[in-house]
Amino acid sequence: xxxxxxxxxxxxxxxxxxxxxxxxxxxxxxxxxxxxxxxxxxxxxxxxxxxxxxxxxxxxxxxxxxxxxxxxxxxxxxxxxxxxxxxxxxxxxxxxxxxxxxxxxxxxxxxxxxxxxxxxxxxxxxxxxxxxxxxxxxxxxxxxxxxxxxxxxxxxxxxxxxxxxxxxxxxxxxxxxxxxxxxxxxxxxxxxxxxxxxxxxxxxxxxxxxxxxxxxxxxxxxxxxxxxxxxxxxxxxxxxxxxxxxxxxxxxxxxxxxxxxxxxxxxxxxxxxxxxxxxxxxxxxxxxxxxxxxxxxxxxxxxxxxxxxxxxxxxxxxxxxxxxxxxxxxxxxxxxxxxxxxxxxxxxxxxxxxxxxxxxxxxxxxxxxxxxxxxxxxxxxxxxxxxxxxxxxxxxxxxxxxxxxxxxxxxxxxxxxxxxxxxxxxxxxxxxxxxxxxxxxxxxxxxxxxxxxxxxxxxxxxxxxxxxxxxxxxxxxxxxxxxxxxxxxxxxxxxxxxxxxxxxxxxxxxxxxxxxxxxxxxxxxxxxxxxxxxxxxxxxxxxxxxxxxxxxxxxxxxxxxxxxxxxxxxxxxxxxxxxxxxxxxxxxxxxxxxxxxxxxxxxxxxxxxxxxxxxxxxxxxxxxxxxxxxxxxxxxxxxxxxxxxxxxxxxxxxxxxxxxxxxxxxxxxxxxxxxxxxxxxxxxxxxxxxxxxxxxxxxxxxxxxxxxxxxxxxxxxxxxxxxxxxxxxxxxxxxxxxxxxxxxxxxxxxxxxxxxxxxxxxxxxxxxxxxxxxxxxxxxxxxxxxxxxxxxxxxxxxxxxxxxxxxxxxxxxxxxxxxxxxxxxxxxxxxxxxxxxxxxxxxxxxxxxxxxxxxxxxxxxxxxxxxxxxxxxxxxxxxxxxxxxxxxxxxxxxxxxxxxxxxxxxxxxxxxxxxxxxxxxxxxxxxxxxxxxxxxxxxxxxxxxxxxxxxxxxxxxxxxxxxxxxxxxxxxxxxxxxxxxxxxxxxxxxx
Numbered sequence: 009x010x011x012x013x014x015x016x017x018x019x020x021x022x023x024x025x026x027x028x029x030x031x032x033x034x035x036x037x038x039x040x041x042x043x044x045x046x047x048x049x050x051x052x053x054x055x056x057x058x059x060x061x062x063x064x065x066x067x068x069x070x071x072x073x074x075x076x077x078x079x080x081x082x083x084x085x086x087x088x089x090x091x092x093x094x095x096x097x098x099x100x101x102x103x104x105x106x107x108x109x110x111x112x113x114x115x116x117x118x119x120x121x122x123x124x125x126x127x128x129x130x131x132x133x134x135x136x137x138x139x140x141x142x143x144x145x146x147x148x149x150x151x152x153x154x155x156x157x158x159x160x161x162x163x164x165x166x167x168x169x170x171x172x173x174x175x176x177x178x179x180x181x182x183x184x185x186x187x188x189x190x191x192x193x194x195x196x197x198x199x200x201x202x203x204x205x206x207x208x209x210x211x212x213x214x215x216x217x218x219x220x221x222x223x224x225x226x227x228x229x230x231x232x233x234x235x236x237x238x239x240x241x242x243x244x245x246x247x248x249x250x251x252x253x254x255x256x257x258x259x260x261x262x263x264x265x266x267x268x269x270x271x272x273x274x275x276x277x278x279x280x281x282x283x284x285x286x287x288x289x290x291x292x293x294x295x296x297x298x299x300x301x302x303x304x305x306x307x308x309x310x311x312x313x314x315x316x317x318x319x320x321x322x323x324x325x326x327x328x329x330x331x332x333x334x335x336x337x338x339x340x341x342x343x344x345x346x347x348x349x350x351x352x353x354x355x356x357x358x359x360x361x362x363x364x365x366x367x368x369x370x371x372x373x374x375x376x377x378x379x380x381x382x383x384x385x386x387x388x389x390x391x392x393x394x395x396x397x398x399x400x401x402x403x404x405x406x407x408x409x410x411x412x413x414x415x416x417x418x419x420x421x422x423x424x425x426x427x428x429x430x431x432x433x434x435x436x437x438x439x440x441x442x443x444x445x446x447x448x449x450x451x452x453x454x455x456x457x458x459x460x461x462x463x464x465x466x467x468x469x470x471x472x473x474x475x476x477x478x479x480x481x482x483x484x485x486x487x488x489x490x491x492x493x494x495x496x497x498x499x500x501x502x503x504x505x506x507x508x509x510x511x512x513x514x515x516x517x518x519x520x521x522x523x524x525x526x527x528x529x530x531x532x533x534x535x536x537x538x539x540x541x542x543x544x545x546x547x548x549x550x551x552x553x554x555x556x557x558x559x560x561x562x563x564x565x566x567x568x569x570x571x572x573x574x575x576x577x578x579x580x581x582x583x584x585x586x587x588x589x590x591x592x593x594x595x596x597x598x599x600x601x602x603x604x605x606x607x608x609x610x611x612x613x614x615x616x617x618x619x620x621x622x623x624x625x626x627x628x629x630x631x632x633x634x635x636x637x638x639x640x641x642x643x644x645x646x647x648x649x650x651x652x653x654x655x656x657x658x659x660x661x662x663x664x665x666x667x668x669x670x671x672x673x674x675x676x677x678x679x680x681x682x683x684x685x686x687x688x689x690x691x692x693x694x695x696x697x698x699x700x701x702x703x704x705x706x707x708x709x710x711x712x713x714x715x716x717x718x719x720x721x722x723x724x725x726x727x728x729x730x731x732x733x734x735x736x737x738x739x740x741x742x743x744x745x746x747x748x749x750x751x752x753x754x755x756x757x758x759x760x761x762x763x764x765x766x767x768x769x770x771x772x773x774x775x776x777x778x779x780x781x782x783x784x785x786x787x788x789x790x791x792x793x794x795x796x797x798x799x800x801x802x803x804x805x806x807x808x809x810x811x812x813x814x815x816x817x818x819x820x821x822x823x824x825x826x827x828x829x830x831x832x833x834x835x836x837x838x839x840x841x842x843x844x845x846x847x848x849x850x851x852x853x854x855x856x857x858x859x860x861x862x863x864x865x866x867x868x869x870x871x872x873x874x875x876x877x878x879x880x881x882x883x884x885x886x887x888x889x890x891x892x893x894x895x896x897x898x899x900x901x902x903x904x905x906x907x908x909x910x911x912x913x914x915x916x917x918x919x920x921x922x923x924x925x926x927x928x929x930x931x932x933x934x935x936x937x938x939x940x941x942x943x944x945x946x947x948x949x950x951x952x953x954x955x956x957x958x959x960x961x962x963x964x965x966x967x968x969x970x971x972x973x974x975x976x977x978x979x980x981x982x983x984x985x986x987x988x989x990x991x992x993x994x995x996x997x998x999x
Contacts, residue, residue, distance in 0.1 A: 009255065012617050026504065031150045032540035036302035037732055039555060042467060042662070046996070063443070063886050063925050071168065074166065075167055075168055075170050077158075077162060077165070077168075078160070078162060078168055078169060078170065079170075080284040081125035081155075081158040082150055082158065082159065082162050082163065082169075083171075085151070085155050085158070086106055086160070087258055087496060088470075088474050089151060090106050090145075090146065090845075091106060091107050094107070094111075096105040096108075096111070096852055096919075097178065097896055100394060101391055102116040102118065102391070102392065102680060103115075103116035103117040103119075103120055104116030104991065106116070106121070107171075107976065108169075108703070109170075109172050110167040112132070112167075112169075113176070115131075117252070117680075118131060118143075119638060119734065119839070119962060122163055122167050124163065124165070124166045125163075125164065125165075125166055125167075125331070125458045126163070126164070126507075127160045127161075127163040127164045130163050131143070131162055132163070133156075133159060133160055133390055134671070135151075136151050136154055136156055136159060136935075137160075138150050141684065142682050142684065144868070145683070150549070155548065155929075157701035159789065163808045167597060170386075172233075179488075180939065182622040183401075185393055185394045185396050185397055185398060185399070186397060186398045187398060188400065188696050189431065190346070190398070190699040191398040191698075193696035193760070194397075194398075194756055195669070195699060195760065196383075196728065196729060196732065196754040196755070196756075197398070197697055197729075198729055199726070199728055200732065200768050200771050200772055200775075201765070201768045202768065202769065203765060203768065203769040203772065203774075204736065204771035205765070205769060206791070206864055206896075207766060207769075207770075207788065207791040207793050208786065208792045208793055210763050210765055210766035210769065211763070211766070211791075211792075211793045214763060215813055215814075215815050216812050218550050218807050218808065218813060219807070220803070220804055220807060220813060220815045221566050221815070222792070222793075222816075223796040223797050223798075223799045223801070223804075223815060223816040223817065224796070224797055225792070225795050225796060225797060226795055226796060226817055226999075228252065228253060228795065228796070229253075229955050229956045230998075230999055231261075231266070232244050232248065232249055232955065233266070233954075233955035233956075233998060234817075234820075234998045234999075235265070236248065236268065236791060237822055237998055238741070238742050238788070238789070238998075239265075239268040239269065239273075239274050239277065239648045239807040239825055239923075240268060240271065240273040240274060240277050240783070240864075241273070241275055241276070241277035241822075241823070241826040242277075242826065242829055242830065242833060243830045243833055243862075243952065243953075244833075244955055245954065246948070246952065248264075249951065249955060249994060252264050252553050255874075256381045261790070261795075262489060262790060264527070265724070265786055265790060266786075268785065269785065272310075272311065272842060273313055274314075274782075274840070275309075275312075275313035275314035276864060276866050277308045277309075277866075277868065278309075278313045278741070278781065279306065279309035279310045279312075279313055279530065280825060280866045281737075281741050282313075283306065283309065283870075283885075284885040284890075284891045284892075284894065285379075285380045285737070285752075285890055285891065285892065286326075286349050286352065286376065286380055286733075286886055287301070287353070287354070287376060287641050287886075287888065287889055287890055287891070288302070288305070288306065288352060288870055288889050289350055289352060289870045289871070289872050289887035290302040290303065290854075290869045290870050290871060291869075291870075291871045291872050291873065291874075292355070292357065293354055293872045293873060293888070294355075294356060294357055294358060294856040295853065296499040296853035296855045296871070296872075296873045296874075297357070297853070298542075298847065298851055298852065298854060299425065299664060299855065300350075300845070300847065301348070301353075301427055301543075301662050301663050301664040302348060302352065302664055303663065303844070303845045303846070303847070304345045304348065304430075305346065305349060305352070305867075306327075306340050306344050306349035306543050306866070307345075307843045307844070308345045308348075310343075310842065310843065311342060312325075312866060313781060314603070316780050316781060316782045316783075318778050318779035318780065319734055319774070319780075319781060320725075320730075320779045321723075321779070322346070323381060323719055323722050324343075324719040324720070324722040324723055325342065325343045325346035325347075325349070326347065326349035327349070327350070327377070327718055327719035327722070328347070328716045328718070328719040329342075329343030329344055329345070329347050330343070330344045330347045330665055330666070330762070331553045331668070331712070331715060332716070333431070337431065337433045338434070338459035338584060338737075339756060341430055341663075341967075342433045342517070343430055344428075344430065344432070344663055344665060345663045345664075347665045347666060348663065348664040348958055349376075349664060349667055350373055350414075350416065350531075350665075350666050351416060351426065351580070351664045351665060352664075352801075353369060353372040353373060353416075353426055354372075354472040354872060354887075354888040355368060355369050355372065355375070355417070355423075355694055356368070357417070357422055357423040357424065358422055358423075358480070358626065360421070361580075361582075361683075362419050362565055363419070363557065363683050363684070364684075364895050365419075365423060365883050366412070366416070366417070366679065367408070367412075368407050369417060370411040370412060370416075370782050371387050371390055371408075372387075373411050373416070374386045374387060374407055374408065375387035375723075375889075375890070376889075376890050378720075379752040379753075379892070380696070380752075380891040381722050381729075381730055381732045381733065381734075381891050382695075382722065382727075382729040382730065382733060382754070383729060383736075383750075383752055383753055383754035383755075383758070383892075384397065384695070384729070384750075384753075384754065384755060385397065385443070385487065385689070385755060386399060386400065386402075386404060386407065386695075387751060389401050389403065389404035390404055390681045391680050394516040394755075396681045396755060396756045397755040397756055397757075398669075398695075398696075398697035398759050399695060399697070400696070401677055401679060402466075402688075402690045403693070403695050403696055403697075405565045405675060405676070405677045405678070405695070406691060406692055406693035406694065406705070407692075407693070407694060407784045409675045409690065409691070409692040409693075409714070410692050410708075410711075410713055410714035410717075410718055411715075412669070412675050412714060413669050413672040413673070413692070413712075413713035413714060414666050414667065414668060414669055414713045414715060415666060415669045416666045416758035418974055419579075424666055425664060426664070426665055427662040427663065427664055427665070428662060428665050428667075429660050429661070429662055429823075430660070430661040430662060430663050432660075432661075435747075440657065440660050443653055443656055443657050444657060444802070444961075446653060447650060447653040447654060447657060450646050450649055450650045450653065451650060452917070454580055454643060454646050454647065454650065455568075457639050457643045457646070458643065461760050462961060468573075469501070470499075470576065471500065471501065471502065472501060472502070472503045472887040473503075473504070474503060474504050474851065477503070477608060478608075479609050479610040479611060480524045480527060480532075480609040480611060481503070481606055481607070481608045481609075482523065482524050482591075482606065482607050482608075482609075483503055483504040483523040483605075483606045483897060484507055484508050484520065484522075484604050484605055484606060485504055485505060485507075487520045487521055487522045487523070487604070487607075488515070488520070488521045488523070488660070489508075489518070489520045489521075489604075489673075489717055490518060490519045490520075490521075490894050491510070491514055491517050491518030491595075492510075492511070492518070493508040493509065493510060493511075493518065493604065493967075494508060494509055494510075494511050495507075495508050496508065496509055497949075498538075499541055500541040501574050502537065502539055502574075502605050503537050503574070503575060503605050503606035504605075506607060507537075507539055507603055507604065507605035508520070508600065508603070508604050508605075509602060509603050509604075510595045510598070510602045510955055510982050512543070512598075512600065512601045512602075512891065513533065513603070514578075514595065515596065515598050516557060516593075516595065516596045516597065517594050517595075517596035518595045518602075519593065519595070520592070520593050520594075521591070521605040522590060522591045522592075522593075522606075523588055523589070523590040523594050524589060524609055525586065527583055527585065527609060528585055528590045529583065529584045530583065530611055530612075531580055531581070531582050531611070531612050531613050532581060532583055532609040532610055532611055532612060533577055533579070533580050533609075533610040533931075534552055534577070534578040534579060534580075534581055534591060534607065534608070534609055534610075535571065535575040535576065535578065535607070535608040535610065536550060536563060536575065536576050536579050536591070536593070536605075536606075536607055536608075537566050537574055537575050537604040537605040537606040537608070538563070538568060538569060538576070538604070538605050539568070539605065540565055540566060540568045540569065541565075541601075542566060542968065543599060543601050544564075544565035544566045544601050544602075544603060545566075545595070545598040545599050545602050546564040546565070546566055546599055546600065547562050547563075547564070547566075547597065547599055548563045548564075548595075548598060548602050548603075549562060549594050549596045549597070549598075550562070550563055550564065550578060550592070550593050550595070550597075551591070551592045551594075551789065552578055552579070552581055552591050552732055553588040553589065553590050553591070553592070553814060554581035554582055554583050554587075554589065555581075555582045555583055555587045555588070555684070556587070556683075556684060556686060559578075559579065559581065561578045561579065562671055562987060563576060563578075563697065565601075565603055566600070566890070567601070574611070575608065576617070577756065580589070580612055583609075589609075593606045600643060600995050601662060606690065606759075617882060626958040627629070628958050629701050629828055640939070648882060652809060668712070668713050669713065672710060672711075672712065673715055674689050674690060674691050674692055675689065675690070676688060676689045676690070677690060691705070692705065692708050692714045692772045693705035694718065694721050697725055698728065698729060699724055699727035699728060699729070700719060700721065700723065700724055700726055700727070702717075704717045704720055704721040705717070705721075705722070709937055722852060723790070725775045729754060731771035731772070731774050731775050731779075732754065732767055732768070732771045733751075733754060734747075734771075734772075734774065735767065735771045735773075735774050735784060736751060736761075736767060737751055737892070738770075738781065738784050738785060738788065738894060738943075739767075739770065739788060740790050740892075742785065742789060742794065742795075743788070743794065743814070743818065744820045745812075745818075745893070746820045746892075746893070747761045747762050747763050747764075747765065747766060747767045747770075748760070748762075749762075749901035751892030752890055752891070752892030752893075753892075759822070762812045764814070765875065770787075770788075771789060772786065793814045794818075794819045795813070796815075796816055797814060797816070797817055798817040798818065798819055798999040799816045799817075801816065804816060818999070819997050819998070819999055820997065820998045821896055821996055821997050821998075822996060822997070823864035823882075823883075823884075823894065824865070824878055824879050824881075824882035824884050824999060825864075825866060825884075826865075827878070827882060827897075828876075828878060829864045829865055829997070831912065831915045831919075831990055832862060833970075834877065834915070834919045834950070834952045834986065835915045835916075835918040835919040835922060836918070836919070836922040837862045837915070837918055838863075838864065839861070839862045839863045839864075840863075840864070841863060841867075844867075846861055846863065846867045846868065846869055847869050854869075854871035854872065854873045854874045855873050855874060856874060857869065857871050857872075857874040859876040859877060871889050872887055872888065877890075877909065877911045878909070878912075880904065881901055881902055881905055882902060883895050883896055883897055896926075903991070906987075906990060906991035907987075907991060912987065912990060913983075915990070916983045916984070916986040916987035917979075917983045917991060918981075919949075919986045920979050920983035920985075920986055921979060921983035921984065923948065923949065923976070923986075924979060924982060925946050926948075935945070936951045941976075942967060942973060942975075942976070943963065943967070943973070944976045944979055945982070946958060946963060946966045946967065946985075947976065949985070949986060949989060950962070950989075951988045952989070953986075953994070954989075954995065958966055966985060969984075969985060970982065970985065
């Protein structure tokens with residue numbers, strides 16, 4: 009157990025202070041700093057504002073009180089919940105702005121938002137109270153009752169708003185986006201202009217224009233440390249440093265670059281970089297659900313970067329890889345696994361409005377696709393035309409139609425993500441197919457045996473009257489038919505006077521429509537009745553037409569109906585009284601006889617209704633001729649076999665993915681983003697302002713969702729965004745910031761490129777070199793711009809304070825994964841095993857998960873409710889959204905963690921043991937040998953932590969703390985020293 013007293017403060021606090029506050033600490037500075045204390049202060053709650061102490065049941069009488077009410081109750085709520093979408097600085101969604109009095113007075117597309125003195129007539133109150141399903145604001149969740157009451161009272165008392173008009177004219181700003189026909193006016197939508205000029209030619213040209221001189225090359229050790237962290241996310245080993253310094257060849261640096269690119273560590277590090285962009289996670293925030301197969305997508309990325317897979321192919325893989333099977337089984341598997349990209353979204357699976365859930369899921373997919381590959385904020389066009397960029401709402405729903413023709417979730421009361429069996433080689437496929445066939449046969453026999461124990465289905469002679477059934481029942485006698493259908497009563501049970509069949513003729517020309525009269529608005533479970541037999545069709549097409557959509561279900565009528573031997577559930581659907589509410593059964597492509605009997609609509613607002621007179625066993629069943637003991641024995645044997653078969657089938661590899669949907673059809677624009685308010689239908693397609701959109705849209709047919717065409721459109725070299733966006737990402741991963749600083753936004757509100765010609769040159773090189781990531785990385789890191797030293801030249805800082813001209817190297821903080829991995833490298837504990845799931849077996853929820861692995865941080869499960877230690881503190885990416893550039897905070901808790909976090913203390917202790925034992929293995933017979941050993945330990949620690957040796961002052965300070973040159977260092981003191989090295993700026997930053 010670590011000494012708890014060390015977590016408060018230890019004798020090395022002075023040395024820690026000096027190391028932490030300066031990259032090149034002067035040892036005597038530590039002696040000046042006598043004491044450092046950090047205190048957490050909590051403000052008392054005994055003092056309240058006048059508004060907080062105000063009785064909200066009393067009327068507001070004076071103007072001053074009304075202004076105070078607005079300032080304390082209304083303005084904060086508007087800022088927190090409304091102004092993100094309804095201000096002159098953002099999108100002014102629906103034409104409504106709420107950041108000034110004149111904004112709500114003018115109103116939006118629907119007219120005035122507030123009627124002062126009349127809360128009941130104010131659309132704002134109607135919207136926040138969720139009184140109208142078509143007008144609910146904010147869209148991400150209803151406000152609490154106290155806030156709604158405050159708004160209602162404010163409006164009723166006259167809606168006093170002391171804010172001044174947003175503009176001198178008193179008219180609210182109306183943002184208008186760049187029209188599609190003028191998209192070429194913005195740099196990002198123009199064709200890429202290739203160039204033969206080098207990186208340094210473009211950089212040096214701009215330096216000369218600004219009168220700046222480039223900094224000299226970085227010191228070799230600093231350069232190797234920078235390069236190794238940038239390419240591997242790990243510190244360089246002393247052997248790597250020594251080999252580079254000893255290589256006299258002028259190509260020593262290029263050879264080092266090639267060795268680093270060939271290492272599997274490069275693939276791991278760049279995979280982690282891309283995982284930020286695609287919001288990679290292995291759980292869902294809701295209830296902490298685990299995504300057990302998400303790790304395969306991570307391993308796909310590692311495999312792709314290790315093999316320098318062309319990035320345009322990676323685009324195709326991630327959007328439509330499941331539709332691009334080939335003869336190579338490994339290639340087929342990797343392409344399929346890559347589509348996990350589409351399934352990593354953090355959706356509210358409990359949403360009972362499944363149509364809304366699907367459109368929310370689609371919006372998340374489109375937003376991620378747009379930001380990751382195109383750096384476009386596509387989601388801003390869901391409710392209205394994009395206010396800034398050339399993205400009409402019609403283009404948004406053209407893309408949404410593609411994803412709507414794809415099934416991302418399996419719906420039930422609690423929807424769930426989709427997992428499929430991983431494609432295997434023919435022999436393994438045959439093995440699992442035979443297992444499944446046997447399992448199906450065993451399950452069918454078990455069902456028969458269970459029926460025999462209750463009274464077999466063959467003895468079920470019921471004729472069920474419509475009057476005895478719950479809900480709304482439409483019998484076949486009351487349905488309308490197309491084609492010739494034959495009435496029958498041969499097979500029981502059935503509903504009403506009998507049932508009808510198609511005579512196994514005229515496939516595709518016969519149908520029956522069950523249309524209930526005046527079905528009340530609500531949600532209903534829809535059930536279909538039929539009589540099963542061996543000659544029945546296994547693929548009967550049943551279409552349910554509910555509110556605003558249709559759903560196709562295929563029914564196997566050879567199987568006995570699972571509900572009371574009479575019904576099969578088609579699902580739960582919303583119906584509206586004035587909307588469509590009918591079921592059509594057809595014999596289209598039927599492979600046997602099609603039966604139509606009855607359709608039942610059961611309301612599901614409460615517990616499902618139970619049919620009158622229903623019983624556990626079918627009426628008329630008999631067990632006189634059945635040997636129940638033999639049946640029970642056989643059932644027991646088969647149950648054990650089925651359990652074994654299922655266990656073996658469960659071992660088949662699966663992957664996280666999506667499915668193609670049927671029917672594939674165009675969808676309507678959802679007015680103001682409301683999924684139940686339909687506008688014009690739009691054809692599936694792409695962003696009309698970007699690249700060869702129409703050419704690929706014309707290729708979308710009725711046999712596919714359009715995902716293949718979507719991938720091809722994005723990956724097309726003539727698309728002006730894709731190569732620019734990826735080249736900019738790679739530049740940002742290596743240089744610290746992109747040429748376009750807003751890596752996920754190349755739209756008109758994003759930053760312009762600092763060197764537009766250079767960005768185009770890099771994009772063109774990426775395309776010309778077969779979209780090779782390694783080739784692009786090699787080009788960048790071999791440039792003089794990358795290899796420059798970090799300087800503090802006053803003139804350069806005055807002209808270019810953010811170093812956007814690259815006259816100097818930039819100080820870069822290493823990401824938290826590299827920080828953690830570097831400490832594990834120093835302690836000697838890091839495990840370099842690659843791939844595979846790292847979620848502890850039996851984990852069902854991510855809450856309070858204990859991350860105790862010593863593998864690289866890349867392999868720690870990314871749980872949205874339980875990040876690994878240090879991750880949240882040191883700015884790990886938000887795994888619910890696409891992140892182009894992580895934030896970089898500098899806050900006191902980071903310093904406190906480096907001093908007091910038990911995980912860091914344990915790594916320092918382990919490192920101390922490691923280096924002491926390594927020293928003990930050498931000669932230690934004399935005091936001079938001990939002195940030499942202590943110096944060697946300090947030197948090796950500096951090399952491991954900083955990639956350099958200590959200077960004379962640092963060596964002297966360390967030796968004094970460790971007890972002097974002639975004393976063997978104690979384990980505790982050495983651990984303190986190592987922890988101080990961990991906490992220093994030199995350890996956490998690259999220069």
